[in-house]
Amino acid sequence: PKITLTTEKTAVRKDTSDLRALSSIKFTPVQNEHLLSHRNVTLLASSSRQRETTAQKGRIIRSSAATMATQADFDRIDNYARISTTTKTSTRRKCNRVVPMEIFCPCYSRAGTLSMRKALDILEFPKPYHFSSFYDNLQNCDMWLQLAKAKFEGKGTYGKEDIDKLLGHCGAVTDMPRHLFTEETIEWYPEAKVVLVELNIDSWCRPWSAFLTDAMSPAFPIPTKLDPSFLGRIAGVGIAGVDKQIGGGNTVAAAKARLKEMYRKHYAFVRSVTPKERLLEYSLADGWGPLCELLSKPMPTVPFPHENETARDKKGF
Template sequence: MATEADYERLSNWAHMLNPDANIDRRNCQRVVKMEVLSLGIARTGTLSMQEALTILGYPNTYHYSSIFANVRDADMWNTALRAKYQGRGKPFGRQEWDQLLGHCGAITDVPAICFWRELLDAYPDVKVVLVERDEDSWFKSCCALIDGVLNPLGRYVLRYTDPYGFGRIINCGGLWIEGLFGSIDSARAKANARAAYRKHNSEIKATVPHDRLLLYRLGSGWEPLCDFLGKPIPEVPFPNRNDSRTLELAFKHLIARTVRRSLINIAVVFGGGAVAFGAVWKYLAR
């Protein structure tokens, strides 16, 4: 049973509760400087890092949960993911990244970290933070994430009954999992996850100049991050968000909300169909 503390942690996924902004980012441009790429793979404290970077003054730090605030973002992410991993369409360059992330001073989490090389090319002066976590604890948490994203109810039912909202978002989840872990089959994705984690981290370490890279160990607090970024240490505890319990609650809340929306969509479709059928029947009976 969910406790009051559970719902306080779930408040970090408040985007789920707010109206969709419905912004077409392709009509946008860069309005703030991109300064920090936090490139730790999913389940390395990415939501905590989002909040930490926000506290330090970086505007609109982008995280997967940001898509819930503007579902049309998923359309651009899905286009970028298909171009990168499936060779379908033109890869994103500086123009597209400025459109999609032009309001952001920093990024963290998937799907953005899938494009770390592209973002480094687009923003060569950024500072890079690589958050690392004990591999065994990361793997356990990542498996729960994979199971949540690839849940059969979501993939085979709800993405079709709520195509505008959940469908777009879960398609993005499937694309980044297939891109990073090589499969949208849950068992295969898990089997590939450890190697993908090591490869992701080692390639970043081999690519980013040492003076622009902070290797941050999860749980290290404010000091190493603030020293690296040249920021004063905030007078608040370092955030600790999105633990396994919170992730579980987030998925449950998302599924429950999507089921409600799906029932409304189904009622509208069948209600409209019944009205149309009645009109046709009445016409033919004249």
């Protein structure tokens, strides 16, 4: 792919098949953060296919003056395509809960969380929340990091009202970083059902191992440093979530060695703090039946979504 760095004064371009090659490029530091915004610093992975314009049959999903994602982008890398579209940054610091929290999936990432988000959307729960929701509102990144620091580092306080500010418009939640607040969520929303998606532990470890290899690559910090106000903020939440989830390990090998242990501990913890009448231990292979029965929803006529998160992550990275 072609990697392009653009600021208001300079442009550096290098053709490379590996992001690691960027480490040899000398960049002049920019002092003003606005010059490193998503609008002025853009990483483009270009293929031989040219992007279609709005005039080309209206296939643009969202657009801005800076950059846009096409349907072809979504077909290629799914949710990651949203990273290339200028995001909304409206604050939710003064928001409150406007819809009830009905369902909580406290599963770790890569335990079918994207499939569950899409299934809950099909079941018409208001705005199911997933890590990819950050791509649409960067302010969420800042607010989640503040909550994580309050809980794990004792820097400030946090409570139910803080979660309601962030997620007051969402009727369902899955994926990180919400799993970091599993016990609080189960306690604060006693009417919410809890769906624990169970995977074969080896099947879960395989995509996580692949993810850690990419996420802990020496090349991974490069785009976050080039674009701190956008990619840097999203990665900051992801890194914090993975660090608290794994509980240590500063090498790929050390992190991978802890995967099975952390999976077993987390699932045992969820079972210990969730009243049995609220808990559904669920497999994606079970399809709509158990889920619709628990949630008192009619059975959809479309197939249950099964998303290949490993392939999506590899393409996204």
